[in-house]
Amino acid sequence: MKVLVYSAKDFEVEKLKNANQDKHRMTFVSEALDSTTVTLAAGHEAISIFSGDDASSVVMEMLKELGVKYLTLRSTGYNNVSTIAAKRLGIKVANAPDYSPHAIAEHTICLxxxxxxRLLLANKQVKAYNFLLNDLVGSNLNGKTVGIVGTGRIGSLLVKLFHAFGCEVIANDLVVNHYLENQFNVKYMDLHTLCRKADIISIHVPLTQDTHYMFNESLFKLMKKGIVLVNTARGAVVRTKDVLNALRDGSLAGYATDVYETEKGIFFRDNPSGIKDAELKELIALPNVLLTPHQAFVTEEALRNIADTTVYNLNCWEENRPCKNELGYKTQILL
Structure with missing residues (x-):
């Protein structure tokens, strides 16, 4: 089938081509999907999009009018897709789940x-031939209490990694993982209690209506003074305005994040003229903030898995067979 790949990045195109093996007629464009670029999909049965693309209800309506029948995401999260509109319009949607939980978990540990x-400061000082240690005092991970919010595939891996460092791991999730309780002595608790107890909190929940701004002023007020917050989930799970206030008043000792609340138009591109987002500029300028450009997923292994999954989804639809990654497919099986 004819497939238009939106938001195609240089580092993924070759992997998508290798996975495809010329089976589908793929066209790659760097533009993100939105109401102004949707017309590029004319004449294509399927499109592939990334997490920053806009597949809202209005865009889905336009895709339907253009004859698009299938949408495959090159990401696990699909909060940028109106699944309600897709179902109503008969557009099938699939994601790329579990492409590499290890990539995200390992990046979290790096952050x-x-x-x-203080590795960034150390590197900056050494490049200036400054070998003083006065501003480089850190602390051990060993013995710290780490709160994992969301113990799915990524969160479960982090339980094991932090446990290996000698941390006490506490957790919050809608579903208790008894294996983690038994094997790693994880203690599940409500979010407020976790915030009061943890020295480090790492977020691993999808962005939904319930998790939007989950971490806000009220939670920051509950936390120990000097806590470190880590976010490799979705930017809007944390309210930027509130995290900045907590950093300014010293409630938070540090914020490490691979995501940002309003990435669209800034992330995944070079911005030589600078940016206008005042909150992002302040985050970048703060010495106790480490922000990476949504790169946690960018490993060779993860990119190959995403490409393979994308082509698998397309193959299933073309061959009219069940697609295990199709949103709603598991629900259909249960029904």
């Missing part, structure tokens, strides 16, 4: 260690 041990 924690780099922020905690």
């Amino acid at each position: 924690v260690l780099a922020l905690n041990r």
Whole structure:
């Protein structure tokens, strides 16, 4: 089938081509999907989009009019897709789940260690031939209490990694993982209690109506003074205005994040003329903030898995067979 790949990045195009093996007629464009670029999909049966693309109800209506029948995401999260509109319009949607929980988990550990041990400042000082240690005092991970919010595949891996560092791990999730309780002595508790007890909190929940701004002023007020917050989930799970206030008044010792509340138009591109987002500029300028550009998923292994899953989804639809990644497919099976 004819497939238009939106938001195609140089580092993923070759992997998508290798996975496709010329089966589907793929066209790659760097533009993100939105109401102004949707017309590019004319004449294509399927499109592939990334997490920053806009597949809202209005855009889905336009896709339907253009004859698009299938939408496959190159991401696990699908908060940028109006699944209600897709179902109403008969557009099938699939994501790329579990492409590499290890990539996200390992990046989370990198963020924690780099922020905690002042690695960026150390590197900057050494490049200026400054070998003083006065501003480089960190603290051990060993013995710290780490709160994992969301113990799905990524969160479960982090339980094991932090446990290996000698941390006490506490957790919050709608579903208790008894294996983690038994094997790693994880203690589940409500979010407020977790915030009061943890020295480090790592977020691993999807962005939904319930988790939007989950971490806000009221939670920050409950936290220990000097806590470190880590976010490799979705930007809007944390209210930027409130995290900035907590950083300014010293409630938070540090914030390490791979995501940002309003990434669209800024992330995944070079901005040589600068940016206008005042809150993002302040985050970047703060010495106790470590922000990476949504790169946690960018490993060779993860990119290959995403490409393979994308082509698998397309193959299933073209061959009219069940697609295990299709949103709602598991529900259909249960019904």
